[in-house]
Amino acid sequence: MHEMSLVISILDIAEAQAREANAQAINRVNIEVGALAGVENEALQFCFAAARRDTMAAAGELVIEVIAGRGTCRHCGQDGPASELMALCVACDEGTLEIFQGRELRVSSLNVD
Numbered sequence: 471m472h473e474m475s476l477v478i479s480i481l482d483i484a485e486a487q488a489r490e491a492n493a494q495a496i497n498r499v500n501i502e503v504g505a506l507a508g509v510e511n512e513a514l515q516f517c518f519a520a521a522r523r524d525t526m527a528a529a530g531e532l533v534i535e536v537i538a539g540r541g542t543c544r545h546c547g548q549d550g551p552a553s554e555l556m557a558l559c560v561a562c563d564e565g566t567l568e569i570f571q572g573r574e575l576r577v578s579s580l581n582v583d
């Protein structure tokens with residue numbers, strides 16, 4: 471499952487940041503996941519629950535903020551919503567969108583003790 475390797479890197483990043491802050495434990499890991507990132511949020515939660523054991527986040531929770539997809543039309547240049555990677559422009563209905571938002575997956579903040 472590719473979500474498992476994502477969760478392991480999320481935990482790596484979170485632990486590195488927590489150590490830098492001299493924290494004892496991670497209570498919450500806030501992440502931003504683009505709607506077009508190709509990631510199942512339920513699978514992320516499932517993997518997090520399994521992978522957090524033996525980490526500083528052993529009792530921590532994962533909070534996912536979904537970032538909507540957006541792109542710029544290659545035809546008319548308008549920015550618009552993208553519900554999929556090959557979304558069509560809603561303004562002109564002719565161009566495909568150059569996606570600039572919605573593919574990210576990053577740790578946005580931590581709550582630590």
Ligand SMILES: [Zn+2]
Nearest residue numbers: 543546559562
């Ligand atoms: Zn357009």
